[in-house]
Amino acid sequence: MSIQTLSQLFEHNVATFNKPDLLIYRGRDGKFHNLSTNEFKDRVIHCALGLRELGVKQETKLLLLSENRPEWHIVDFACHLLSAVIVPIFPTLVADQIAYIAENSESEFVLVSNQKQLSKIEAIRDELKRVKQIVTFEVAETEGTLPFERLLQLGREQDERGFFPQAVQLAEPDVIATIIYTSGTTGTPKGVMLTHRNFVSNVLDCAQALRLDTSDRGLSFLPLSHAFERTVDYTYFYRGASIVYSASPEMVARDLEESRPTVMASVxxxxxxxxxxxxxxxxxxxxxxxxxxxxxxxxxxxxxxxxxxxxxxxxxxxxxxxxxxxxxxxxxxxxxxxQLxxxxxxxxxxxxxxxxxxxxxxxxxxxxxxxxxxxxxxxxxxxxxxxxxxxxxxxxxxxxxxxxxxxxxxxxxxxxxxxxxxxxxxxxxxxxxxxxxxxxxxxxxxxxxxxxxxxKQLIVTSVGKKVAPQAIEKEVENSRFIEQVVLIGEKRRFISALIVPDFDALWQFAKAQKLQVADSQELVKHPAVLELMQKEVDERQKHFSNYEKIRKFQLLARPLTLEEGYLTPTLKVKRRVVEKAFASLIEEMYAVGEEAHS
Structure with a gap:
């Protein structure tokens, strides 16, 4: 049977690859634990039956707010067996953003990983009029919540042996599998409707392009709420590779060394x-x-x-x-x-x-x-x-x-x-x-x-020159002293930039030069630092046309972060937000003359 749905992809995995370590995750003891193929299969089926008992059926929308972990995939495949629709949420989103997505998607169920994520839902609980049940992966049972283990037990009590083959057989390729809300660098998030056929066609293509087999271990690090990591992980399942979950950016370096993956996707x-x-x-x-x-x-x-x-x-x-x-x-x-x-x-x-x-x-x-x-x-x-x-x-x-x-x-x-x-x-x-x-x-x-x-990001200067910012930004960011660059110049006389230094490298430079500075604010204003940065910028933009070159720049004293709203969950710069936040610094660069830098 050719694979056309994600339910069939799941069946293909559990029927073809009997692995003791299909999924690998850190437990609360900080050590890695394995989930076998058979255990994974049982939990997916029991989760599906449990959700069905709660009232989940075809086209029911379920909000999934969680870091990468086995439960993410268990819930995902369980919903595919029911032809329900998963609405994944980036775990970095704040409560108001979650409320918008929950309301817009008409989600009736919410599944969260831990107390941190549950607190966001509790803060907006009164706004979630359609939500019938909240399921928690880690949090003990409270009023209005159901622990994940209780959900699985509810499924086990159904004992329907014919459910799994029937669910796989009834699955339809053109049914909506998920609605993913694009983070977007501008504007209101849009819910992208992707079908089983959409995903499966992409997985089969990726499986041809990527060399993967049962001996591989893929480190799942990027948020599964993003289509990139999700499709890569589906491809791991299709090829029988094991998946190692890294729950946070802070843990990824340690997880790489200790889990020894053979492949990994990132930005x-x-x-x-x-x-x-x-x-x-x-x-x-x-x-x-x-x-x-x-x-x-x-x-x-x-x-x-x-x-x-x-x-x-x-x-x-x-x-x-x-x-x-x-x-x-x-x-x-x-x-x-x-082993990579x-x-x-x-x-x-x-x-x-x-x-x-x-x-x-x-x-x-x-x-x-x-x-x-x-x-x-x-x-x-x-x-x-x-x-x-x-x-x-x-x-x-x-x-x-x-x-x-x-x-x-x-x-x-x-x-x-x-x-x-x-x-x-x-x-x-x-x-x-x-x-x-x-x-x-x-x-x-x-x-x-x-x-x-x-x-939409092409910069058109006041003299009509078109400048593509990404290539210039990436080239300047290749300097070991520079971490982030945001080009400015729309309807302006020349190109300027906001630059975030790589502070580890810059403090090393300051120490070697014996610069007398107390903090990062003083550091980015020091003449020796400005001279260093000018040299780095000039060296990196030699091969660009004159109208593309950065004429002036301002050094920022702290990074542009996701937490402060300057980046999307996939770490792309929100240009409009940055330009608005640093409007006064930008205006300083265009206030007088066209000196080398400010």
Whole structure:
């Protein structure tokens, strides 16, 4: 039987792969524990039967507010067996945002992970008029809540052996599986309706593109509420790979070392931070160790370039690489557990420089491209022939066309049904079956897709010059002293920028230079720091046209964070929010003349 629904994908997994460690998670004791295939199957079925007893049926909407953990997938597949609709919520969202999504989606049930998430629901409980039941994964039973174990027990009491095969058989490919609310860098969140067919077509395509089998362990780190990690995890299930859950960004470094995964998906910020920390650590050590690192990295670059050019290594390079790997490169890989075969990158553009750095130390990053509306993957770089600076080749079931204005259009079984209760917005982006992505791009001679920027984020200066900010921002962020860059210049005379330094590297510089500064506010205003940053910015934008170059910048004394509302849950900058918050600093840059920086 061909797989067309997520219920069938679940059946395929539990019938084909009998693993003692299908799911791996940290318990409350801080240690890793395993959930076997059979245990997973039983819990999914009992969860489905329990939910059915509570009144969940086809098209019932359930809000899922949780970090990555086994219960997330148990609830997800249980709902698929019932043809119910999961509405996943980013665990970083605040109560008011959750209230909007709950009301807009017409959710009748809420499932939460812990007391922190339950507190958000309790704060808006009076607004959740449709909600009939709240289920908690960790919290003890209170008035109005039902512990997850009680839900499973309710399911066990049904003892319906025919339920599972019948549910799989009755599942329909074009039924809505989920409504994912896009975080969005601007505007009101939109509920993206994705069907079973949408997801499954994408999983089958990704399974062809990615090398995965039962020996793999995938670290599930990005929020499962995002389509990227969710589809990657579905692909793990399809291929019989084990899944290791990392519950928080604070734990991911430890989880990488201890769980020793073979594959992991993340966003570019994660890889940029690893590169920056390695470089800062080497800089701090200085002397012979710094020289040894530079030599080893250069040897790794030569080997990496041969791989990209499909050339064989000569004997001399093989010998040098063996020594470089033993002395330096293997130790860097050891920080990722030592077993990683490759990373997957998505959600935002990955700098080619970052990709080359990782390849130099023996770690491939396969960059892909997609959107929530496309379930989400459109393209991915092949394992054997990645091409840095591109987002890879188009997936087999997907069609891509470049419009006259450069916009990337996508068609295929992975394209969404539409936006929930937003027909006008749906018609705006879905025209004759083609989804208008809002991204500007091109296909190279070998049909690798290149994305240059978001259509709506193109900056048009007051003299009519069009500037694509992402490429410039990413290039400047490659400096080890710079963490975040936001270009400014819409209807302005020239391009300026708000820059957040990498404070670890900058404090090292301050210490080495014996700068007399008390805090980060004084640090970013120190003349020596401004001079350093000017050099870094100038060096990084040499190959850009004059009208694209940053003429002035302001250094911010603290990072742009998710908690303060400057970033989306996938760590993209909310440009309008940032520009509004730092309006006075921006105006200072345009108040007088066109000096080098402020």
């Amino acid at each position: 570019p910020r994660f890889y940029e931070k690893i590169k920056s920390r390695v470089e800062s650590s080497v800089e701090q050590q200085g002397g012979l160790k710094k020289k040894l690192f530079s030599w080893a990295l250069d040897v790794g670059r030569q080997k990496g370039q041969n791989f990209l050019n499909q050339k064989r290594d000569g004997l001399a390079l093989k010998l040098k690489y063996a020594l470089a790997d033993r002395l330096v490169l293997s130790k860097i890989r050891g920080r990722t557990g030592g 075969r490759y990373f997957i990158s998505g959600g935002a553009p990955l700098s080619a420089e970052v990709a080359r750095f990782f390849l130099s130390v023996g770690l491939k990053i396969l960059e892909g491209y997609g959107l929530t509306e496309t379930s989400p993957v459109v393209s991915v770089n092949p394992y054997d022939r990645p091409r840095f600076g591109t987002v890879g080749r188009i997936l087999p079931s997907v069609q891509v066309r470049i419009a006259e204005d450069g916009e990337v259009l996508v068609k295929g079984p992975n394209v969404m049904l539409g936006y929930y209760k937003m027909p006008a917005e749906t018609k705006e982006v879905l025209v004759d079956g083609w989804f208008h992505t809002g991204d500007i791009g091109m296909l190279d001679e070998d049909q690798y897709l290149i994305i240059t920027d978001r259509k």
